[in-house]
Amino acid sequence: MKIDTLIIGAGAAGLMCAAHAPGHVLIVDHAKKPGEKVRISGGGRCNFTNMYCEAHAFLSQNPHFAKSALARYTQWDFVELVDSYGIKWHEKTLGQLFCDVSAKDIVAMLLDLCAKNDAEVRLETSVKAIEQNDGGYSATLVTGSTQTRLSFKNLVIATGGKSIPKMGATGFAYDVAHQFSIPVTDIRPALVPFTFPENRFTPLAGVALPSRVTAGAGQFDEAMLFTHRGLSGPAVLQASSYWVEGDVITLNIDPANTLMQALRDKRQTSGRKNLTTELATLLPGRLVEFLTDELALNGNLADQSDARLRQICEALQNWQLTPNGTEGYRTAEVTLGGIDTNTLSSKTMECKTVPGLYFIGEAVDVTGWLGGYNFQWAWASGMACARSL
Numbered sequence: 001m002k003i004d005t006l007i008i009g010a011g012a013a014g015l016m017c018a019a020h021a022p023g024h025v026l027i028v029d030h031a032k033k034p035g036e037k038v039r040i041s042g043g044g045r046c047n048f049t050n051m052y053c054e055a056h057a058f059l060s061q062n063p064h065f066a067k068s069a070l071a072r073y074t075q076w077d078f079v080e081l082v083d084s085y086g087i088k089w090h091e092k093t094l095g096q097l098f099c100d101v102s103a104k105d106i107v108a109m110l111l112d113l114c115a116k117n118d119a120e121v122r123l124e125t126s127v128k129a130i131e132q133n134d135g136g137y138s139a140t141l142v143t144g145s146t147q148t149r150l151s152f153k154n155l156v157i158a159t160g161g162k163s164i165p166k167m168g169a170t171g172f173a174y175d176v177a178h179q180f181s182i183p184v185t186d187i188r189p190a191l192v193p194f195t196f197p198e199n200r201f202t203p204l205a206g207v208a209l210p211s212r213v214t215a216g217a218g219q220f221d222e223a224m225l226f227t228h229r230g231l232s233g234p235a236v237l238q239a240s241s242y243w244v245e246g247d248v249i250t251l252n253i254d255p256a257n258t259l260m261q262a263l264r265d266k267r268q269t270s271g272r273k274n275l276t277t278e279l280a281t282l283l284p285g286r287l288v289e290f291l292t293d294e295l296a297l298n299g300n301l302a303d304q305s306d307a308r309l310r311q312i313c314e315a316l317q318n319w320q321l322t323p324n325g326t327e328g329y330r331t332a333e334v335t336l337g338g339i340d341t342n343t344l345s346s347k348t349m350e351c352k353t354v355p356g357l358y359f360i361g362e363a364v365d366v367t368g369w370l371g372g373y374n375f376q377w378a379w380a381s382g383m384a385c386a387r388s389l
């Protein structure tokens, strides 16, 4: 059997590419259903893009790499596509756009586009024995007990990263890269909760509050959440992409810098009240209880000098913690790192050293912030590849 293009991986990037690529296109996936991560994303409503999508929201060894594809297929292009299918959406926060009804609408849209483009989607199919030859490539497709040898001009790898192996994530893209001597950067789980020794935050599990979380060069003002095993919530997940093993992270749980004035005001009006009781009207009670020993909080408000109140507030704004790890690929939303961008054309996603071989989506060393950026990269890189094919 002979086709023009084989796309491996029917996720966000692969489906986008198949929906727009010319010629005879076959897209295969070993999963039972296509676009499973799209379906479960954003709590079932898919945060499909971000209004403020720009290159600074992406991590990569080459911060310029993503610019070309993102500029040639923007968030507004995807919004236009979504609108053309009558899919209703809303901005939740920080430019994050979600479906009003269901992420399934996005999967259905992508599949309809594939059907209109005559791209064949073949599921429960794995690929082995990829070989390069004069006219392009050949590979064996395995569907159940049926094996088919296939020849094709172009090979697009859209198998994503390693996050959530339970959903079918594999290191397939890195294996193909290895086969063709294409470098892969260090990879690790990102957008992932932190863990701490001895589950020290278990008493606080479920407590959420606005915060500023800093790790390395990353600093994020959003909600954070204490969990049984450590820290999570948007600000923490964002910071995890900038964290390396052994690094300290800093929590500022008074990011608006209002606590000092509020405590001074309370000292005026309710000086005879207990410091911890009054602090618990400004911060979650369980957190104040937890911090009572740690910060030696005691006495009435009237007993606290300005210097002492400042010391407490500064401690809450500069709470330094060293995670002992992360929850890993089991729960990470993305894989940081991937196919080295130096080996790819930023315009087409084709390997510079291996003509006809393309990598798109999360497999590439381009990782977005939380908030619709990773899907926008999947759409944009899938489209860049499709246009070049």
Ligand SMILES: Cc1cc2nc3c(=O)[nH]c(=O)nc-3n(C[C@H](O)[C@H](O)[C@H](O)COP(=O)(O)OP(=O)(O)OC[C@H]3O[C@@H](n4cnc5c(N)ncnc54)[C@H](O)[C@@H]3O)c2cc1C
Binding pocket: 008, 009, 010, 011, 012, 013, 014, 028, 029, 030, 031, 034, 035, 036, 037, 038, 040, 041, 042, 043, 046, 047, 048, 049, 125, 126, 127, 158, 159, 160, 161, 163, 164, 167, 168, 169, 170, 171, 172, 332, 333, 334, 360, 361, 362, 363, 371, 372, 373, 374, 375, 376, 378
């Ligand atoms: C729980 C969760 C929620 C998320 N929510 C959001 C969100 O709201 N907004 C956002 O922007 N991003 C979100 N993300 C990230 C986003 O899902 C990914 O960045 C995006 O799906 C990457 O697209 P992709 O096409 O590169 O890979 P994927 O969508 O992961 O697709 C890869 C496909 O390849 C298939 N595959 C893998 N290995 C093989 C193999 N060996 N053979 C055949 N097929 C294979 C897989 O089955 C899969 O269908 C979320 C991720 C998770 C895990």
